[in-house]
Amino acid sequence: MSNRCAVIGVGQTAYTTKRHDVSIAGLVREAALRALEDAGLTFKDIDAVVIGKAPDLFEGVMMPEAYLADALGAAGKPMMRVHTAGSVGGSTGLVGASLIQGGVHERVLVVAFEKQSESNATWALSTHLPFNASLVVGAGGYFAPHIREYIRRSGAPDHIGTLVAVKDRLNALKNPYAHLKIPGINREMVESTPMLWEPIRYLETCPSSDGACAMVLSSESKVTGTPAWVLGTAMRSEPIFRAGRDTVNPQGGKDCAADVYAQAGITDPRRELDVAEVYVPFSWYEPMWLENLGFAAEGEGWKLTESGATALDGDIPWNASGGVLSSNPIGASGLIRFAEAAQQVRGMAGEHQVDGARRALGHAYGGGAQFFAMWIVGSRKP
Amino acid sequence: MPSEDLVADHVLEFPGGYTRTTGPVIGRFLTELRDGRILGVRTQEGRVLVPPLEYDPGTGDPVTGEWVEVGPSGTLAAWSWVHEPRPQHPLDRPFAWALIKLDGADTCLVHAVDAGDPKTLRPGTRVRPRWSAERTGSITDIACFVPEVTRIVSPVRVPYKIRAGASLSRFLEGIRAGTFLGSRCTTCDKVYVPYRSSCPECGNAISGEVTLPDTGTVTTFAINNLPDPRAPQVPFVSAYILIDGADVPMIALLGDVPAHEVRQGMRVRAVWVPEEERTAGMGNIKWFAPTGEQDVEL
Numbered sequence: 001m002s003n004r005c006a007v008i009g010v011g012q013t014a015y016t017t018k019r020h021d022v023s024i025a026g027l028v029r030e031a032a033l034r035a036l037e038d039a040g041l042t043f044k045d046i047d048a049v050v051i052g053k054a055p056d057l058f059e060g061v062m063m064p065e066a067y068l069a070d071a072l073g074a075a076g077k078p079m080m081r082v083h084t085a086g087s088v089g090g091s092t093g094l095v096g097a098s099l100i101q102g103g104v105h106e107r108v109l110v111v112a113f114e115k116q117s118e119s120n121a122t123w124a125l126s127t128h129l130p131f132n133a134s135l136v137v138g139a140g141g142y143f144a145p146h147i148r149e150y151i152r153r154s155g156a157p158d159h160i161g162t163l164v165a166v167k168d169r170l171n172a173l174k175n176p177y178a179h180l181k182i183p184g185i186n187r188e189m190v191e192s193t194p195m196l197w198e199p200i201r202y203l204e205t206c207p208s209s210d211g212a213c214a215m216v217l218s219s220e221s222k223v224t225g226t227p228a229w230v231l232g233t234a235m236r237s238e239p240i241f242r243a244g245r246d247t248v249n250p251q252g253g254k255d256c257a258a259d260v261y262a263q264a265g266i267t268d269p270r271r272e273l274d275v276a277e278v279y280v281p282f283s284w285y286e287p288m289w290l291e292n293l294g295f296a297a298e299g300e301g302w303k304l305t306e307s308g309a310t311a312l313d314g315d316i317p318w319n320a321s322g323g324v325l326s327s328n329p330i331g332a333s334g335l336i337r338f339a340e341a342a343q344q345v346r347g348m349a350g351e352h353q354v355d356g357a358r359r360a361l362g363h364a365y366g367g368g369a370q371f372f373a374m375w376i377v378g379s380r381k382p
Numbered sequence: 383m384p385s386e387d388l389v390a391d392h393v394l395e396f397p398g399g400y401t402r403t404t405g406p407v408i409g410r411f412l413t414e415l416r417d418g419r420i421l422g423v424r425t426q427e428g429r430v431l432v433p434p435l436e437y438d439p440g441t442g443d444p445v446t447g448e449w450v451e452v453g454p455s456g457t458l459a460a461w462s463w464v465h466e467p468r469p470q471h472p473l474d475r476p477f478a479w480a481l482i483k484l485d486g487a488d489t490c491l492v493h494a495v496d497a498g499d500p501k502t503l504r505p506g507t508r509v510r511p512r513w514s515a516e517r518t519g520s521i522t523d524i525a526c527f528v529p530e531v532t533r534i535v536s537p538v539r540v541p542y543k544i545r546a547g548a549s550l551s552r553f554l555e556g557i558r559a560g561t562f563l564g565s566r567c568t569t570c571d572k573v574y575v576p577y578r579s580s581c582p583e584c585g586n587a588i589s590g591e592v593t594l595p596d597t598g599t600v601t602t603f604a605i606n607n608l609p610d611p612r613a614p615q616v617p618f619v620s621a622y623i624l625i626d627g628a629d630v631p632m633i634a635l636l637g638d639v640p641a642h643e644v645r646q647g648m649r650v651r652a653v654w655v656p657e658e659e660r661t662a663g664m665g666n667i668k669w670f671a672p673t674g675e676q677d678v679e680l
Contacts, residue, residue: 020533131544138608144605145621148604149601149602152646194607195607197607198617241574241630243567243572
């Protein structure tokens with residue numbers, strides 16, 4: 001059995017298109033200092049730092065972890081970088097947690113960031129290598145066909161994606177850190193925006209954000225303040241070009257969920273979890289992941305969305321924070337999901353708090369839906 | 383009668399130039415300027431005037447003897463862009479005449495801003511003086527103001543050679559010949575295309591080469607409304623095509639069909655460029671086009 005681990009501090013920056021006022025170092029430090037302040041600690045109290053971000057090509061800084069050691073108070077301490085594409089924020093949290101659970105360290109600072117305004121992620125994801133004629137244009141171009149296949153298989157009506165796009169942006173209006181805040185957002189507004197990668201509309205995609213998120217993780221004996229206890233952690237990956245790979249409902253996601261539920265003693269996630277922060281960068285991924293994560297039977301996820309169950313006042317709110325659809329500093333997006341799950345069970349989520357949340361899921365995925373990272377956190381010590 | 387107007391040039395100039403006795407207030411300002419410092423003076427009401435005046439223009443009271451170092455940075459309050467500078471202007475290229483509120487001052491200083499492009503200026507833009515090489519105690523000791531450095535461009539360019547590798551080279555030989563080469567993992571009994579030499583499922587080495595036809599079925603697709611240099615027009619369709627006999631789909635461009643007539647299950651065939659134009663690259667395939675056969679049930 002592993003040692004207990006708790007989240008004792010969370011820090012986020014206000015997500016926005018361009019943080020022209022800070023360097024990358026200033027950005028990550030802002031999140032780190034807020035997490036430390038939340039925990040009532042300073043850099044001196046930290047044993048090790050784990051940092052995550054998406055591909056180096058996004059900012060064109062090679063090995064940013066080396067340059068950021070000073071900003072994160074890591075001098076003389078172990079520091080490592082995690083990279084698992086879009087799921088990296090989640091994986092970063094899990095690597096940090098494993099250092100506590102394995103008894104290596106007492107307090108670990110985990111930080112993840114992206115400063116998308118320094119270049120263009122679609123460019124970085126579509127570098128057109130020689131010999132290769134793969135016609136993928138950015139993440140939207142990659143995921144659109146899988147969404148189309150989900151719609152065909154499930155028979156979901158067209159407006160489901162629109163409902164999620166509206167719901168998450170309504171939630172974002174209650175989150176002071178959210179990037180996209182669209183007062184009066186409604187279905188007509190979403191439907192009036194152009195198709196970028198049909199069937200994905202402009203307002204059914206995530207924004208490009210600058211931002212960082214940090215957490216202080218602690219062993220049981222070093223807990224300060226209000227802890228969120230880690231009840232389960234799991235990561236899975238699968239090869240992208242495997243014959244017979246189900247790109248709509250990937251096996252890696254199902255296996256990862258089964259593992260994290262087993263650790264937390266959960267058999268019926270919809271009823272036993274109070275809130276979930278799930279990586280939904282394109283609105284249709286909510287019904288897809290509702291099925292992949294066992295909240296609904298295969299082909300039934302869209303009905304849960306349509307019923308309003310995943311809204312802030314539903315029985316299983318998804319992305320109360322506004323989610324990736326409202327803020328997407330790519331490398332940080334997974335860690336934000338994990339941090340928002342922790343804030344919910346700490347009762348510190350503010351205006352988007354789900355009343356009495358005791359157990360929450362944090363989820364991230366990346367690559368061609370081939371890397372998965374999940375944790376479950378709870379208000380009660382396991 | 384005079385046959386023309388009598389016109390002559392004349393210059394009125396006091397030899398050596400007029401002097402201006404500065405008085406204690408303006409003199410102090412110019413003396414500090416010569417030393418590379420910008421000072422303002424405080425009025426009896428507590429405001430800091432930059433440039434200083436001897437008497438408060440609001441009240442007529444003499445200013446106090448309190449000097450305050452301001453700037454050297456400030457923010458842009460307003461400006462007028464000069465597209466064609468005149469000979470007597472401080473800069474020989476387009477610039478802005480601007481009202482600059484220096485940090486710590488309550489009034490604006492008029493000076494030139496060398497910004498290159500008027501689009502870079504906004505109310506609130508931070509600027510800083512560029513000092514003249516030789517200072518004499520004059521407002522022109524500040525040659526002009528320039529925007530602060532907030533962002534630099536960091537060009538990263540990594541030229542390198544990509545070797546296609548044995549498997550991809552073999553596949554591209556097939557493409558040059560107008561065929562799709564795949565490989566069969568005998569352990570998993572799955573056919574991979576493009577040709578590869580190890581199985582992503584079981585990890586075993588693959589040796590069996592399979593020649594596949596250039597026909598297949600569209601399993602799913604995206605209609606892209608964003609332009610791409612590799613696509614002939616917008617919108618274009620990028621499709622997952624399961625080549626007949628293969629177990630993994632390839633992503634390729636669809637053509638010869640309006641985007642909104644593409645269907646999942648549609649039968650397609652590769653459209654090859656003429657043989658004499660072919661190279662060892664995927665450019666040999668213009669796109670896939672519908673065969674007209676009945677759709678396949680997915």
